[in-house]
Amino acid sequence: MDVGDDVEDAIETRAEPRRGRRPARRRTIDEIEEAGESGGALDLSGLTGVVGYTLRRAQMMVFEDFIRRFAPFDLKPAQYSVLLVIGDNPGRKQSEIAAALGIQRPNFVAMLDELERRGLAERTRSTTDRRSHAVMLTEAGRRLLDAAKAEQARQEADLGAILGPGGREALVALAKRLTAAG
Amino acid sequence: MDVGDDVEDAIETRAEPRRGRRPARRRTIDEIEEAGESGGALDLSGLTGVVGYTLRRAQMMVFEDFIRRFAPFDLKPAQYSVLLVIGDNPGRKQSEIAAALGIQRPNFVAMLDELERRGLAERTRSTTDRRSHAVMLTEAGRRLLDAAKAEQARQEADLGAILGPGGREALVALAKRLTAAG
DNA sequence: TATTGTTATACTCTATAACTATA
DNA sequence: TATAGTTATAGAGTATAACAATA
Numbered sequence: 355m356d357v358g359d360d361v362e363d364a365i366e367t368r369a370e371p372r373r374g375r376r377p378a379r380r381r382t383i384d385e386i387e388e389a390g391e392s393g394g395a396l397d398l399s400g401l402t403g404v405v406g407y408t409l410r411r412a413q414m415m416v417f418e419d420f421i422r423r424f425a426p427f428d429l430k431p432a433q434y435s436v437l438l439v440i441g442d443n444p445g446r447k448q449s450e451i452a453a454a455l456g457i458q459r460p461n462f463v464a465m466l467d468e469l470e471r472r473g474l475a476e477r478t479r480s481t482t483d484r485r486s487h488a489v490m491l492t493e494a495g496r497r498l499l500d501a502a503k504a505e506q507a508r509q510e511a512d513l514g515a516i517l518g519p520g521g522r523e524a525l526v527a528l529a530k531r532l533t534a535a536g
Numbered sequence: 537m538d539v540g541d542d543v544e545d546a547i548e549t550r551a552e553p554r555r556g557r558r559p560a561r562r563r564t565i566d567e568i569e570e571a572g573e574s575g576g577a578l579d580l581s582g583l584t585g586v587v588g589y590t591l592r593r594a595q596m597m598v599f600e601d602f603i604r605r606f607a608p609f610d611l612k613p614a615q616y617s618v619l620l621v622i623g624d625n626p627g628r629k630q631s632e633i634a635a636a637l638g639i640q641r642p643n644f645v646a647m648l649d650e651l652e653r654r655g656l657a658e659r660t661r662s663t664t665d666r667r668s669h670a671v672m673l674t675e676a677g678r679r680l681l682d683a684a685k686a687e688q689a690r691q692e693a694d695l696g697a698i699l700g701p702g703g704r705e706a707l708v709a710l711a712k713r714l715t716a717a718g
Numbered sequence: 719t720a721t722t723g724t725t726a727t728a729c730t731c732t733a734t735a736a737c738t739a740t741a
Numbered sequence: 742t743a744t745a746g747t748t749a750t751a752g753a754g755t756a757t758a759a760c761a762a763t764a
Contacts, residue, residue, distance in 0.1 A: 397625055398636060403692075405707060409598055411714075419718070442578075442580075459745080460733080509588075521710055641724090642757080666722095666764085667722040667762065668721085668722055669722080
């Protein structure tokens with residue numbers, strides 16, 4: 355498989371935009387305003403090559419797109435991820451689901467309350483340890499999740515088209531490297 | 537330049553983990569608990585290939601690392617980006633800086649207040665339009681920004697080491713594609 | 719009228735301490 | 742004594758409406 359060559363297409367090959375040192379003498383405000391620099395676009399070259407900044411902007415774009423797409427399901431990214439993980443791990447403890455998703459246990463209570471209120475998930479007291487709640491999807495939750503998964507597959511496909519051949523897989527692999535290193 | 541081949545090293549070539557259809561009959565909670573599935577790690581395969589999820593986790597890792605590194609400067613990512621853009625665009629209007637960074641104008645007021653309080657930036661009433669504030673760095677702001685830039689370059693280098701040869705540049709290019717498409 | 723900076727406000731996310739019931 | 746779920750609460754971050762000064 356020749357992923358590398360495909361990915362190459364998705365990459366700007368030119369070097370970072372050069373942003374040389376500022377001149378030693380600082381200009382006065384009047385000089386700057388005289389230069390007519392108040393009209394055009396701002397110089398953002400200092401940020402465009404930064405991993406954290408580009409990652410944040412990209413993530414925001416993807417999440418906004420997600421929220422738009424999932425408006426018919428009334429699901430936000432965090433809710434979708436919760437349904438997905440419950441669906442793949444039925445009967446696990448509430449706290450296990452939360453921990454796997456990096457959600458604080460107290461904050462997970464309200465999330466589950468809402469999913470339960472909507473009849474998508476349900477808590478059951480464990481028979482073996484009456485402290486813990488086993489969490490599962492309801493039939494309605496399973497149906498909604500299946501529909502949501504289909505929409506999610508469409509988003510991945512659309513993002514794949516934006517990113518070019520091999521680009522989506524490359525992006526996911528690189529992002530995972532960072533997560534694993536954290 | 538052979539970015540593609542280098543990037544290939546950074547990519548998992550195996551296909552998405554297959555997550556087949558669930559069996560038609562749903563198991564009872566007792567059956568699940570009997571199966572002893574409450575002990576091991578959770579199945580997160582449904583999320584690991586998703587662009588939005590991996591992007592979010594990666595961005596969080598990078599930001600947490602940033603906050604740790606910049607603790608001596610007492611700068612959070614948003615504050616650093618503001619100083620950087622002001623430094624590269626001295627004398628521009630407050631609202632222009634905010635808009636360039638995607639910050640709402642009302643929320644930018646408190647941010648600038650804080651930077652001004654710390655003596656890092658300053659507002660000056662424009663002589664040509666007395667409604668607007670021209671924003672600039674102070675000498676102290678410039679010095680802090682220069683030191684912060686050096687630390688930021690170290691972070692990029694460290695992230696580059698994690699991402700492998702060409703990986704950092706590939707990640708930035710792919711992330712920018714998404715931002716541009718939004 | 720429109721724009722700039724500002725205030726007030728509200729809503730979402732996230733983080734921590736402490737309670738309860740069970741173990 | 743420790744753990745699971747919960748409550749209360751506080752802090753960020755973000756979004757909108759409306760106002761004063763100015764254009």
